[in-house]
Amino acid sequence: MTNLARRARVGRQAVAGWLFVAPFTVLLVFFLLLPMLYAAKLSLYRSTLVEGEVFAWLDNYRQALGDPEFRRGVVRVLVFGAVQTPVMIGIALVAALLIDAATSRFSRVFRLAAFVPYAVPVVIGTLMWGFLYSPNTGPLSSVIDVDFLSSGTVLYSLGNIVTWQWAGYNMIVLYAALQGVPREVYESARMDGAGAVQTALRIKTPMISAAIVLVTIFTIIGTLQFFTEPLILQPLNPGAITNSYTPNVYAYHQAFSYQQYNYSAAISFLLGVVVFVGSYIFLFVTRKRSALR
Amino acid sequence: MSVRHLSVERRPYRPRRPIRFVLTAVLTAAALVAAGCGGGDDSEEPSGPVKIKVWAWYPAFQGVVDLFNRTHTDVQIEWENAGAGQDQYTKLQTALKAGKGAPDVAMLEFQELPTFQLTKHLVDMGKYGANDIKGNYVDWAWKQVTNGESVYAIPVDAGPMAMLYREDIFQKYNLTVPKTWAEYKEVAQKLKTASPGSFIADFGANDGGFMTGLMWQAGARPFEYTAAQSPNVGVRLNNDPAKKVMAYWEDMVDSGLADTVAYGTTDQYSGLGSGKYATYIAAGWGPGYLASVAKTTSGKWRAAPIPQWDAGENAQGDWGGSSFAVTDQTKYPEQATKVAMEIFGANKDAWKIGIDEAFLFPTATPILEWDYFLTKEYEFFGGQKVNEVFVPAYNGIGEFQWSPFNSYYFNQLSTNLNQAIEKKTSWTAALDTAQQNITTYASQQGFKVAS
Numbered sequence: 001m002t003n004l005a006r007r008a009r010v011g012r013q014a015v016a017g018w019l020f021v022a023p024f025t026v027l028l029v030f031f032l033l034l035p036m037l038y039a040a041k042l043s044l045y046r047s048t049l050v051e052g053e054v055f056a057w058l059d060n061y062r063q064a065l066g067d068p069e070f071r072r073g074v075v076r077v078l079v080f081g082a083v084q085t086p087v088m089i090g091i092a093l094v095a096a097l098l099i100d101a102a103t104s105r106f107s108r109v110f111r112l113a114a115f116v117p118y119a120v121p122v123v124i125g126t127l128m129w130g131f132l133y134s135p136n137t138g139p140l141s142s143v144i145d146v147d148f149l150s151s152g153t154v155l156y157s158l159g160n161i162v163t164w165q166w167a168g169y170n171m172i173v174l175y176a177a178l179q180g181v182p183r184e185v186y187e188s189a190r191m192d193g194a195g196a197v198q199t200a201l202r203i204k205t206p207m208i209s210a211a212i213v214l215v216t217i218f219t220i221i222g223t224l225q226f227f228t229e230p231l232i233l234q235p236l237n238p239g240a241i242t243n244s245y246t247p248n249v250y251a252y253h254q255a256f257s258y259q260q261y262n263y264s265a266a267i268s269f270l271l272g273v274v275v276f277v278g279s280y281i282f283l284f285v286t287r288k289r290s291a292l293r
Numbered sequence: 294m295s296v297r298h299l300s301v302e303r304r305p306y307r308p309r310r311p312i313r314f315v316l317t318a319v320l321t322a323a324a325l326v327a328a329g330c331g332g333g334d335d336s337e338e339p340s341g342p343v344k345i346k347v348w349a350w351y352p353a354f355q356g357v358v359d360l361f362n363r364t365h366t367d368v369q370i371e372w373e374n375a376g377a378g379q380d381q382y383t384k385l386q387t388a389l390k391a392g393k394g395a396p397d398v399a400m401l402e403f404q405e406l407p408t409f410q411l412t413k414h415l416v417d418m419g420k421y422g423a424n425d426i427k428g429n430y431v432d433w434a435w436k437q438v439t440n441g442e443s444v445y446a447i448p449v450d451a452g453p454m455a456m457l458y459r460e461d462i463f464q465k466y467n468l469t470v471p472k473t474w475a476e477y478k479e480v481a482q483k484l485k486t487a488s489p490g491s492f493i494a495d496f497g498a499n500d501g502g503f504m505t506g507l508m509w510q511a512g513a514r515p516f517e518y519t520a521a522q523s524p525n526v527g528v529r530l531n532n533d534p535a536k537k538v539m540a541y542w543e544d545m546v547d548s549g550l551a552d553t554v555a556y557g558t559t560d561q562y563s564g565l566g567s568g569k570y571a572t573y574i575a576a577g578w579g580p581g582y583l584a585s586v587a588k589t590t591s592g593k594w595r596a597a598p599i600p601q602w603d604a605g606e607n608a609q610g611d612w613g614g615s616s617f618a619v620t621d622q623t624k625y626p627e628q629a630t631k632v633a634m635e636i637f638g639a640n641k642d643a644w645k646i647g648i649d650e651a652f653l654f655p656t657a658t659p660i661l662e663w664d665y666f667l668t669k670e671y672e673f674f675g676g677q678k679v680n681e682v683f684v685p686a687y688n689g690i691g692e693f694q695w696s697p698f699n700s701y702y703f704n705q706l707s708t709n710l711n712q713a714i715e716k717k718t719s720w721t722a723a724l725d726t727a728q729q730n731i732t733t734y735a736s737q738q739g740f741k742v743a744s
Contacts, residue, residue: 049411049697050524050739136560136569151715235555238499239711243704256383258701261390 043265053262060266069244070267074274077246080155081223081278088163089216092170097200099171100178111175114168122165126232129161134236149233151240158229166222170215177211178204213286217279224275227252247271342369343628347636348385349400349617350377351449352581353650357643361636368628370636378402382700389414389620397623398633401446402615403437404502407697409618410445410520416619419444421630429639433692434656438616440520446616447633448656450647452576453686454506454610457583460595460675462491462571470597474541477600481550484571492549494572495564496542497556498710501703502612506576507542508535509693510610511602516696517743526696526740528732530706531724537602539710543720553714562586574599576612577683581652584673591672596679598686609689614656641665654683661687696731698738705730 046056064070095114099107117125133148135141140148148157181204189203205212227248234241234249243257244250247267255264347370351357358372373396375381382405388394389412401409409415423444427435430448438446456477458470466487471477481493497503508515513535517527545551552570554560564570566587573583583594601608617633619626637643639657647653648666655661661684670676696702709723709730728744735742 048737048739131559134560136554137563235499235558236560237711237715238555238707239713239715242712243708253704256387257379257704258698259386259390 039265039268042262043269045262047262056262060263061270063263064266064270069242070247070250070270073244073247073250074271076155077224077226078278080159080226081220084159084162084223085216085219087159088167088219089170089212091163091167092215093174093205093212095167095171096174096178097204100175100204101196101200111172114171116168117165118169120165122228123232125165126161126229129157129164130233130236133157133233149237149240151237154233154237154240158226158233161229162223162226166219170219173215174208174211177208181207213283216286217282220278220282221275224271224278247274342367343625344369344371345398345623345625345629345632346371346373346396347398347400347617347632348373348375348381348396350374350381351400351615351647351651351653352585353646356646356650357636360643360646361632365635368631370632379700385409385620386412389622393622395620395622397625397629398617398619398636400449400615401618402502402613403448403611404505404695404699404703406438406446406616406618407518407520407695408699410440411523411697414621415445416621416623416626416629417443417445418447418619418626418630418633421627423447423630423634426634426638429657429659431656431658431688433690436692437695443520446618447638448614448616449637450578450653451614451656451687451690452502452506452578452612453654453683453690454510454574454576454599454612455579455679455682455686456572456597456599457575457579457594458572458597459568459590459593461593462568468571471600472598473604474600474602478541478545478550481545482548485548485550490569492552492564492570493545494574495552495554495556495561495570496546497561498553498714499555499707500557501706502576503556503574504538504706504710505703506610506612507574508538508610509691510599510608511535511538512608513538514693515702516694518694518696523697524740525743526735527743528696528728528735529744530702530731531721531728535724536721539720539724543713546714547717566590576614577654577687578613578652580671580673580679584652592675594674595677596674596682598682607685607689609686609691611690611693614654654680654687696735697740698731698735701734702731705734 043060044055044057045053046059047053095110099111120128132138132140135147135149138148140146147153185203185207186199189199194202225248226246230241230245230249231252234245241249243253248271251264251267251271254260254267342365345368347358349372354372354374358370362369375384375396381400385395385399389409395414406415419439419442424442426447434448434451438444438448456471462468462484463470466484468480468483469476471480477493484491484493505515511534513529513532515528515530515532515535517529518525542551546553552564554564565573565583566589568590573579575583580594580596584591599609617636619629619633623629637647637653637655637657639659641660641663644653644655644657644660644663645665647655648660648669655666660666667680667684668678669680671679705727709727710720712718713720713723732742732744
């Protein structure tokens with residue numbers, strides 16, 4: 001083969017490669033990178049109703065860092081994530097281990113049933129829970145005398161919705177990872193005298209630690225960006241779920257209730273920093289177990 | 294938590310449909326790009342009738358649109374419901390800021406007009422003959438939509454306030470229709486004693502328009518602002534009349550006489566339908582709203598004048614009411630003005646639909662004085678001629694000015710009151726907080742604030 005022909009083939013391959021990644025690249029550039037650049041530009045300006053738009057350097061960021069409502073929102077999602085993540089991942093892991101151990105028809109039915117909430121759109125699921133929680137029309141209020149939507153309880157109620165929605169999904173991911181573990185490992189564990197519980201705790205769980213880290217990181221990112229559920233439940237008790245309940249809700253209201261697009265962009269970027277740092281810390285702490293180094 | 298995309302980490306378990314996915318993605322991307330960049334440039338001379346796009350959320354509006362299109366050959370309306378109230382404003386603000394995507398004509402409530410006017414996105418219809426119909430409107434209504442000779446909107450309906458009450462409940466517990474707010478409280482106590490699960494009313498602290506209407510009636514004027522005096526704005530949200538209103542309702546809620554379920558929620562509808570709430574302090578459009586959310590109670594409601602702070606007075610407030618404005622994105626300002634002026638205008642055929650099917654309360658004097666409107670017996674109110682209550686209320690509405698940052702005002706008002714209700718802190722202090730925040734915000738926005 002001549003040098004020229006080889007180069008032509010490499011060229012053709014490169015074109016084919018580009019064609020294959022083109023759809024993704026187009027979507028990435030047009031729907032992620034360009035909007036992000038635009039938002040970055042927005043965040044450096046300040047527009048006022050009277051004077052219009054002026055370049056403001058980092059004023060919006062300075063204001064956001066000193067904004068008590070924004071800070072309270074960040075602390076709220078951090079606390080929420082710290083409680084929500086282990087609970088949900090724990091439930092997902094236990095469920096995945098259980099259906100992995102059982103091979104009956106029940107396990108297949110259970111797998112599907114646990115996954116169904118994920119198939120329900122977030123908005124619909126949240127509306128449904130909103131009806132269930134409602135003190136006047138909801139069935140729960142006739143069973144126990146708790147106002148699920150008061151400021152003291154609503155964060156738990158939201159946590160419940162998120163767990164309901166995502167535990168099954170995470171379970172499927174972990175279950176899929178468990179399927180990938182070579183069966184011989186279990187066999188040798190059994191030969192060494194490990195029972196079912198010990199196999200689950202000492203063999204299976206460590207073997208899928210990479211998958212656990214993965215779902216945890218996605219859950220952390222998800223909880224820091226907590227948005228849809230509080231926004232949908234907000235009308236039911238606006239006193240408990242305020243306009244600055246989570247950083248994303250705050251950014252939304254800044255943009256679309258107050259027309260503060262610039263400040264909203266700055267908040268979004270700061271939240272991005274929080275998410276990035278949070279994820280990085282988690283990956284760093286778990287670096288020995290993670291496949292995402 | 295936002296929706297996220299994740300490929301399962303172990304490759305063998307991936308669904309094997311990459312080709313179809315890629316195709317879909319390419320097609321979607323192509324379609325979106327085309328939609329985003331294409332846009333189309335139809336600046337050529339229109340052939341046939343001019344099409345005017347209208348955003349509005351009036352009930353039974355299709356009939357009004359059909360009527361207009363039947364009776365006009367040069368202009369045709371393309372109507373779209375882009376959401377009610379704040380939903381539509383959000384879309385409209387975004388479209389106006391983006392420079393494309395806004396309709397030619399949009400329904401705007403009175404309180405939003407200064408906001409949209411300030412951003413200079415409304416066409417001055419005075420240039421296209423809108424001043425000709427000035428005589429059709431009472432002074433306060435015309436002032437809401439104009440700045441001198443500049444006309445920024447054409448008034449459609451108004452929201453004079455009245456007390457709607459359940460006659461069956463009042464009879465059952467032998468309650469008398471209250472004439473003052475003091476009597477209203479006595480009636481509430483009597484009702485509570487007789488039926489502990491009931492409330493005299495629900496106080497929707499999430500509804501800025503409702504609370505402003507109540508404060509308006511008490512004589513509060515939270516803002517001093519006209520387009521001519523911009524950027525000077527007066528903010529006096531926490532003055533005595535406003536505090537009187539909030540202290541009254543705080544006491545009503547604290548004593549368990551009034552409920553605090555948010556307006557516009559299923560909980561509120563079910564309360565109105567089940568008789569849990571014996572009265573509903575409503576606006577002129579309230580009967581239509583009530584008829585749609587509490588259908589089963591048809592015939593049981595009656596209307597009475599809103600209770601007064603001082604016996605024998607005739608103080609009134611307004612809650613809502615709307616107009617049609619022309620946006621700066623229209624290519625046909627003249628035809629758009631015509632649409633805004635004539636959709637409802639003082640056209641009796643259009644208003645017949647508005648009155649019968651949408652329960653709108655008209656602002657055009659010829660309609661207000663029309664016998665059909667004045668003497669109409671409403672089935673939902675057991676045959677009562679409710680406009681005998683609402684028309685005098687309308688005539689008693691005094692002048693009122695809105696701020697050029699109404700969304701922020703409504704948000705602050707409801708946020709702080711909801712917080713006060715939730716944390717059981719003082720409602721008048723909530724007004725102070727709102728006052729402070731609004732003052733800060735207004736200064737940040739470049740206004741010169743006087744309080």
